[in-house]
Amino acid sequence: MTEKIRIGLIGAGRMGATFAHHLAFTVTECDFAAVADPNPDAAGQVAARYGASAHYADYRALLDRADIQAVVIASPTHTHSEVIQAAAAAGKHIFSEKPLALTLAACDTAIAAAERANVKLQLGFMRRFDSAYVAAKQQIDSGEIGTVAMLKFVGRDPSRPALEFARRANSGGLIMDLAIHDFDLARWLTGSEVERVYSEGACLVFPELKEVGDIDNAVVTLKFANGAVGSVDASRNAVYGYDVRAEIIGSKGSLMIGKFQQTPLWVMTPNRVAHDTVPFFMERFADAYAAEIRDFIRCIVEDKPPSVSGLDGRAATVIGLAATRSLDESRPVALSEITSKP
Amino acid sequence: MTEKIRIGLIGAGRMGATFAHHLAFTVTECDFAAVADPNPDAAGQVAARYGASAHYADYRALLDRADIQAVVIASPTHTHSEVIQAAAAAGKHIFSEKPLALTLAACDTAIAAAERANVKLQLGFMRRFDSAYVAAKQQIDSGEIGTVAMLKFVGRDPSRPALEFARRANSGGLIMDLAIHDFDLARWLTGSEVERVYSEGACLVFPELKEVGDIDNAVVTLKFANGAVGSVDASRNAVYGYDVRAEIIGSKGSLMIGKFQQTPLWVMTPNRVAHDTVPFFMERFADAYAAEIRDFIRCIVEDKPPSVSGLDGRAATVIGLAATRSLDESRPVALSEITSKP
Amino acid sequence: MTEKIRIGLIGAGRMGATFAHHLAFTVTECDFAAVADPNPDAAGQVAARYGASAHYADYRALLDRADIQAVVIASPTHTHSEVIQAAAAAGKHIFSEKPLALTLAACDTAIAAAERANVKLQLGFMRRFDSAYVAAKQQIDSGEIGTVAMLKFVGRDPSRPALEFARRANSGGLIMDLAIHDFDLARWLTGSEVERVYSEGACLVFPELKEVGDIDNAVVTLKFANGAVGSVDASRNAVYGYDVRAEIIGSKGSLMIGKFQQTPLWVMTPNRVAHDTVPFFMERFADAYAAEIRDFIRCIVEDKPPSVSGLDGRAATVIGLAATRSLDESRPVALSEITSKP
C-alpha cells in the first residue's frame, strides 16, 4: 500500500475551509497535516474541525516541515505568486487557487519557480471538474456537436463584493475576478487560444464601485485563433441568485450548461409558478471542489502532469489583462500586445 | 373542385364561438352558413362576427334547411342526445361536443339515431387532436416506450364552476365533467378498455358544492382489460392555473405531457425564478379545437369513419358513470355493472 | 359603425401569405381587397385562399386603386424603399416588413415620402407584439427589475439561407438580416439609444457563405447612451431549432425570454429526458404577426401614430450598418459615424 500524501493548507478563510473538508474527508489518499493563516483563530478552528494536528500563523513554518509533501494555497490573490515561489523552493507540490497572479511577471516567476524545483503546480479552475462542464467537454471532443463556431459564457454574482476587495489592485477588477473562469473554460473547451478581445462595461447598479476603479457589468467578446467567436458576460447584480452558464454552438448541435434551481420544489400560487435559485458558488460547485482536490492528489500519487497547469493559469490571466485593457481603452486588444511587451 | 360542405352551428356560447371561428376561418372546405341559439343576441353576434348569413332561435329551424349538410352541436350537455337525434333525423352529419350524454340510455338512443340515418357522428374529445397527445400516441404505437404498464392523468380547473352547472343533474358531477376527457384518452392511448374503477373524493375547498351534490377533488383508479393500471385526478382548485397532464409509463420508456407556462418569460427576483401559467382550456387546446373541426369536415368530404365515434363517446360515459357510482358507494365498480343493467 | 379599411398586400411569398391570413381572418376592421406579386401564380393563390377579389402582377396597379386605403409591403428587402415611396405618393397608409432599407439614404427617402404624403408608416418588428417581450417591457417600465445594466440577445436560425439571399447586397448580411430585430428590441426595451458597437464574426459551418460575403456566426457588443452594455449573437446553425431569446439584467431583478419547446411532450428513455424544439420564426411569432397587423389597422382606424415608426426602422438600420462596418474593420464603430456622413 502506498503512503498517504501529507499535505498542508495555506489560508484558512472560506475557501481554505472548503479545501480542508475535502483533504480531511473526501480524498483518502492524503493526510491533512497542518494549516497556516495569519489569523491564528481561523487556523486553529480549521485544524480542529478537520483534524490537522498542527497550525501556524506563518506559512513559512508550514513549509519548513520536511514531512509535508504538498500544499494547497488559498491565501489572497495578490500573495499567490510569492507563496508559490516559497513552496516550490521548499520542494512542495502546489495546488493554487485561481487566478495564478494579476500580472504577467508574477505568473512567469511562479511558473519558473515550480519548474526549477520540479514540483507539480496545479491551478484551481474548479469548473473543469464540474460534471456539466466535464460532460460538455466530452460531447465536444467526441464530435457530437461538430465544429464549434460560437461560445457564450455567463458569470454573475448575486451581490457586490466588499469595496476593498473590488479595488483593481486587489482583485484585478470585475473581469479579472469573475470572467477569468470563463476565459479558462473557453481555451479548454475549444482547444484553441483566444487571439483578440473587446470589452464594454457599465457601472449603473453600484456607483460606489467607480471609486475603487471597478464596474458592475461587463461584456467581453472573444475571437479565437481557430476562427470561432465568443462572449463572456460578468455581473455583480444577479440579485436573483448565483448564475453561471455556458452555451457552445456547433455545426451539428449545441450544448447548454446552467442551473437555476437549488431546491427541487415549485410553489404554484395564482397565475404563477416559482422556484428558488442557486445561492452562491460554493453550492453550485461543491462537488467540483472535491473533484479538483482529488485530482491533484492523484496527480502526485500517480506522478502525472497537472490537469490545469501553471501555463493554463497564465493564459487565463493574459486574457483577463487584455480584456481589462480593452475596457480601459475602448478598443480591441490582441493578446500578443500583452505577451510581447518587453 | 369539390363543393364546400355547408354547415350549421347549434349553440352560440363560449364553445360555440370557438367552433364558429374555425368553421369560418380555419377550415377552407366548409361554408359556415347558420347558427342557432335560444339567445338571439348570442346567435346574432356569432353570425355577424363569423359571417354566417342566417341565425335562428330554434335549432329545428336550422335543421329544416335542406342545403345544410352538417351541424356542430355546442348546446348544453343535457340536450346533446335530443339534438343529435333531431339532426340525424334531418339527415345532417353531426359533430357533438363531449360528453355524448349523461346516461347510458341517452347515449344509446343518440348512437342508434345516427346509425339509422346513416350520418356521421363525431365526438368533441379535442385532446386527441392536441399535438402533444398525438405525438404521444405515435410514440406508443411505434413501440418507443414498450408495453404500457401504468397511466397517470391530471385534469384540474383553476376555479369552481357555477353551482347550477355543477349540480349532478346538469354536469354529471366533477368526475363526469372533468375526468371524462381522460377516460377517453385512457382508452385511446392504450387501445384497451377499462374494466374496473375506484373513486375517492374530497370536498374541502368549496363546501358549497356539497349542497348541489358535488365535490372539489377526486382520484379515480383505473384497471384495464390488458392488465395495466391507471389513475385520473380531477380538481376544481388548481388556483395556479389550468393544469392538464398525462404520464404513460412503459417498459422501455415513459412519456410526459403537460404545459405549465403560457408566456415564455421568466421573472427573476431575489432568490426566485417565476413564470406564469396556462389560464384555461381554450388557451391550452386552441389548436386542438381547430384540428378536430378540420378533421370532422374532412371525414365528411372524404367519406371516412369519424375519428372519435359515438361508441367512443358512450364508452367514456360508461367509465364516468362507474367512477361516479364508486364514489357514491365507496367500492370498486366493474364497468359491466353499468353496461349490463337490464 | 365605421367603415372597414380596404387594404392591399404587396408581395405574396411566405410572409405575404402570413399577412394575408391575418388581414382576412384575424382583423375584423379591415377588408382584404387585393394582392400584387410579380409571380402571378403566387398572387392568384393568395387571393383565392384568403378571399381577395383582385390580384395584380404589378404593384403599381394595386396602388392605382383609389378604394384601397392602406398596403402591407412584404416584397424583397431591397425594394422596400421604392415601394414605400410609391405607396406614399398614392396616399396609402403603409405597413412595411423589416428592415426599412439597407442604406441610410433609402431609409431617409422612404420616411420623407411618408411624411410628405401624410400617411402612416409602420415597421414590421413583430417581436414588439410578442406576449413575452410585451410582458418584459411592462416589467421594465414598472420598475420591477430596477435599473437595466446589461441586455443579452440571442437570434439564431436553424439553417442557412439560400446563398443568393445571403449575399450582402440582398440581405445586408447576417447581422443586418437577423440581429436587426434585436437592435430594435434593444432600443425599445431600454428607451435608450445605442452609441457604439463592436462585432466579431465567424464563418466555420457554411464556408460557402464566404463566397457571397457573409458569415455564419456573429457577436455584436452594444454600448448604450445611458451607460448600459449589451450583446447580440446571431447564428445560422442553431441546428436544434429556431432560437430567439433575451435577458435583461437589472439592479433589482432580471428577465429571461425564450422558448425551447414546441410540443409539451417529454420522451423519457433510459437515462434521458428529451423534448422537441421550436421549428422556425413563423411558429414562434405566429401570434405576434397577428397582433402587429391588428395594431396597424387600429392605428389607421383610430388615427394614432404608428407603434413602430419609420424612424424606429431607420434607427435599427443604423445600428446594423455600424455593426457590419465594425465586423469589416475590426474596430468599435460609433453610430455617429454612420449618421453624420456627408
Place this chain on the structure above:
Amino acid sequence: MTEKIRIGLIGAGRMGATFAHHLAFTVTECDFAAVADPNPDAAGQVAARYGASAHYADYRALLDRADIQAVVIASPTHTHSEVIQAAAAAGKHIFSEKPLALTLAACDTAIAAAERANVKLQLGFMRRFDSAYVAAKQQIDSGEIGTVAMLKFVGRDPSRPALEFARRANSGGLIMDLAIHDFDLARWLTGSEVERVYSEGACLVFPELKEVGDIDNAVVTLKFANGAVGSVDASRNAVYGYDVRAEIIGSKGSLMIGKFQQTPLWVMTPNRVAHDTVPFFMERFADAYAAEIRDFIRCIVEDKPPSVSGLDGRAATVIGLAATRSLDESRPVALSEITSKP
C-alpha cells in the same frame, strides 16, 4: 465540551456504507467506533474506509461493548425488529432503516422494547430531511397553500430488484418496499392519518415477479381522516431514471416536488433538447441521509424526542399492510382492519 457519542453500525452493505460515511465525516458530534456484518470482508472494508477501530461478524459483539452508546441499523428488513430489541436490551439508542418491520406484531415488539429500555428509536424516512420536502412542509404549515385537499406521490425505481429481494416475505412486496416512504410523507405533510386505502397493481414488464408474488406497477388511493384524498404510484420500470415526486394541491396554491435532471447540461441536436436523469436514490437523497443521521445524533446529544418515531414507523407499516391487502382482495381496506385484529 461535550463528549462525542460513540456509535456502532450494524450492516455494512450499500446503505451501511452511506451511513458510515456520515458518521465518520459529516457529523462531528459522534465517533464512529465499530461496524458489524455477517460478511467479514464488508465489515472490514467499511471499518478501514471510514476509520472504525473495530469490526465484528456478529452484531451482538458490537452490542456487548459498553462504551458504545448508539447504533445505526442497516441490516436486512426482516431482521430490524430483532436487532432493535437486542440493541434496546443493551441500552443503546437506535436509528433503524425503514421499514420498521413487515408485520404489526414485529413493529409493536420493537417499539415496546425501546420504550422499556428508555432508549431513543428513530426511523430512517430520509425524505423528511430532503430540502424540497422540508420546504414543502414549511409552506403547508405556514398556510401558504391553504387547506390541502389532494396529494399525489410518485415513487419509481429505474430497474427490477433481485427476485429474492422482491419476494414478499423479504421486502413486503412493491407497495411495502417503495410506497412506504410516501405513506410516511402523506401523514407527515398533512398531519392527518390515512383511514382507508385501495390498490390496483399490474405485472406487465417483469412477469418473473409474479413467481415471487410481486408486481411491477401499483396505484394506491388514500383517503385521509381530515377528508383529503391522495394517491401513490409505485413502479419498477422507470427505465429513464429514478423518479420520486410529490404534488400537494391546496385551496390557495399547490406544491410540486421532483428532480428529473442530474447534470445541468442540455444537449441540443436537430429538433431535440435532451438532458440526463437522476440515477438512483443515493444521488437523489445524498444530503437527506447526512441530515437524518445528524438529526439523530443531535436528538441524543440534546435529549430530544426522535424526529421520526417508532410509532411513525408503525403507522407507515400499517398503511402498507392495508394497501397490500387491498391489492390482494380488490376492495378498499380500512386501516382499522389492520390495527384492530385480535
